[in-house]
Amino acid sequence: MKLIIAIIQSDKLDEVMGQLDEKEIYLKTVSNVLGCGRQKGVTEVYRGVKEAGTLLKKVRLEIGVNDSYVQPTVDAIIKGARTGSIGDGKIFVLPLEECIRIRSGETGKVAIG
Amino acid sequence: MPKIDSGDTAWVLASTALVLLMTAPGLAMFYGGLVRRKNVLSTMMQSFFILCLISIQWVLWGYSIGFGPDVGHLFGNLSWFGLNNVGLTPNADYAPTIPHQLYVLFQMMFAVITPALITGAFAERIKFSTFVVFSLAWATLVYDPIAHWVWGKDGWLHNLGALDFAGGTVVHMSSGFSALVLALVMGRRKGYPRITPPPHNVTYTLIGAALLWFGWFGFNAGSAVQANELAVSAFINTNTATAAAAIGWVILDWIFAGKPTILGAATGAVAGLVAITPASGFVSPISSIWIGLIVAVVCYIFVVVIKQRLKYDDSLDTFGVHGVGGTIGALTTGLFAQKIINSGGADGLFFGNPHQFLVNAIGAGSTIVYSVVMTLIIALILNATMGLRVKEQDEAIGLDNTQHKESAYTLID
Numbered sequence: 001m002k003l004i005i006a007i008i009q010s011d012k013l014d015e016v017m018g019q020l021d022e023k024e025i026y027l028k029t030v031s032n033v034l035g036c037g038r039q040k041g042v043t044e045v046y047r048g049v050k051e052a053g054t055l056l057k058k059v060r061l062e063i064g065v066n067d068s069y070v071q072p073t074v075d076a077i078i079k080g081a082r083t084g085s086i087g088d089g090k091i092f093v094l095p096l097e098e099c100i101r102i103r104s105g106e107t108g109k110v111a112i113g
Numbered sequence: 114m115p116k117i118d119s120g121d122t123a124w125v126l127a128s129t130a131l132v133l134l135m136t137a138p139g140l141a142m143f144y145g146g147l148v149r150r151k152n153v154l155s156t157m158m159q160s161f162f163i164l165c166l167i168s169i170q171w172v173l174w175g176y177s178i179g180f181g182p183d184v185g186h187l188f189g190n191l192s193w194f195g196l197n198n199v200g201l202t203p204n205a206d207y208a209p210t211i212p213h214q215l216y217v218l219f220q221m222m223f224a225v226i227t228p229a230l231i232t233g234a235f236a237e238r239i240k241f242s243t244f245v246v247f248s249l250a251w252a253t254l255v256y257d258p259i260a261h262w263v264w265g266k267d268g269w270l271h272n273l274g275a276l277d278f279a280g281g282t283v284v285h286m287s288s289g290f291s292a293l294v295l296a297l298v299m300g301r302r303k304g305y306p307r308i309t310p311p312p313h314n315v316t317y318t319l320i321g322a323a324l325l326w327f328g329w330f331g332f333n334a335g336s337a338v339q340a341n342e343l344a345v346s347a348f349i350n351t352n353t354a355t356a357a358a359a360i361g362w363v364i365l366d367w368i369f370a371g372k373p374t375i376l377g378a379a380t381g382a383v384a385g386l387v388a389i390t391p392a393s394g395f396v397s398p399i400s401s402i403w404i405g406l407i408v409a410v411v412c413y414i415f416v417v418v419i420k421q422r423l424k425y426d427d428s429l430d431t432f433g434v435h436g437v438g439g440t441i442g443a444l445t446t447g448l449f450a451q452k453i454i455n456s457g458g459a460d461g462l463f464f465g466n467p468h469q470f471l472v473n474a475i476g477a478g479s480t481i482v483y484s485v486v487m488t489l490i491i492a493l494i495l496n497a498t499m500g501l502r503v504k505e506q507d508e509a510i511g512l513d514n515t516q517h518k519e520s521a522y523t524l525i526d
Binding site: 044045046047048049050051 | 306309311312315366369370371372374376377380416417418421430
């Protein structure tokens with residue numbers, strides 16, 4: 001079992017979700033995050049005071065998958081999120097020790113869905 | 114026996130409500146959007162609670178000191194305490210066609226918003242208890258006397274002929290310069306200016322600015338205390354100057370900040386509203402355009418250049434917009450006033466009467482000196498006894514939590 005964490009551009013979320021749906025990967029958690037990598041920030045100005053934007057708005061996807069689904073998930077995310085420029089984001093694949101479905105108590109491969 | 118005019122009374126009733134709107138929620142939202150989310154409630158509470166405090170202070174002793182029987186041309190006595198002898202028949206000196214108590218209430222809303230403006234200077238770091246005492250003391254010792262000088266029967270600036278239609282000196286200069294004193298006495302917020310927190314919600318600030326613009330028609334046009342040509346004059350001047358100032362600030366932002374900003378448009382509009390306040394019943398609409406453009410330039414310089422260079426923490430620019438804007442208003446009134454607009458006024462310097470400019474300058478100068486000295490005394494006494502600032506740790510946690518045990522926004526449900 002693996003936990004896939006993907007940080008993507010906010011406006012790419014719809015496309016990524018679409019690609020994941022096509023591969024029948026439905027279970028996910030999405031959150032708004034701030035992040036920076038090698039992308040330059042946007043400077044904002046308030047009454048002449050410049051706020052140097054180093055942290056940018058990104059979206060974070062967390063998906064728990066069985067090992068056989070890792071590659072399809074990664075492919076789907078990349079297909080939906082890649083633009084070719086700096087700021088596309090990153091995907092982390094972490095080993096997942098256990099997964100438990102709260103409703104039924106099922107564990108392991110069955111629980112991941 | 115003065116006769117009540119229903120048109121005048123209806124208009125002043127409406128204006129009274131409009132000016133209340135300027136404080137709550139107008140100013141509350143304007144300032145609320147500018148602070149960090151952890152301080153938004155405390156900022157709004159300050160405006161809202163001042164409305165409550167002065168509503169009582171005014172009917173007890175505030176109106177009497179501001180408008181009551183004159184003592185040495187400096188303030189009114191307390192014979193009108195608790196609205197004693199202030200009934201529903203008109204007062205011929207102040208507003209002969211509306212009930213006296215309506216005039217009281219109309220003036221009350223000015224007495225409310227003035228200390229509320231000062232809250233911008235000490236945002237995010239004042240102790241609530243000290244703030245309450247300060248507001249009452251300031252209203253009584255600074256606002257009420259200055260109101261008497263300019264608007265009270267036999268007030269010395271009134272007798273001198275200073276022209277201040279709706280309160281450029283009384284409201285904006287007094288609060289603006291007092292704000293600067295407080296900002297300096299209390300010191301900068303922690304981390305300022307290296308850390309200058311951006312507004313947490315510019316949409317609130319814009320909504321607040323729009324409410325202020327709307328309510329200001331009551332502030333200025335209502336000050337005619339009649340539903341007549343003068344009210345219309347003040348109305349059109351108010352709108353024109355405000356629009357000119359907003360456009361002016363947007364252009365300056367476009368040039369110097371790179372883009373036109375919404376905050377700039379909102380701030381410019383408020384600066385215009387401030388400057389046209391003393392002038393609104395005395396100048397022409399074309400003069401209003403000039404006044405708007407002039408105040409946009411001068412306030413921009415104070416807010417964007419001078420404040421950043423000198424690094425004083427006038428957090429929400431009360432001095433930069435109201436203090437400076439009010440001064441520009443007082444002086445431009447002395448330049449642009451025309452007797453043909455308002456025969457009760459006078460001509461200004463540009464229309465052949467340099468004396469008016471001088472008189473208005475005296476009014477402005479005396480307001481500055483008195484406000485600064487008196488506020489300094491009040492601030493130093495309160496700082497030594499109650500303490501003005503919250504503890505450093507409380508400032509870091511946020512005033513909503515530490516002063517009010519509340520949260521503006523729940524994060525999870």
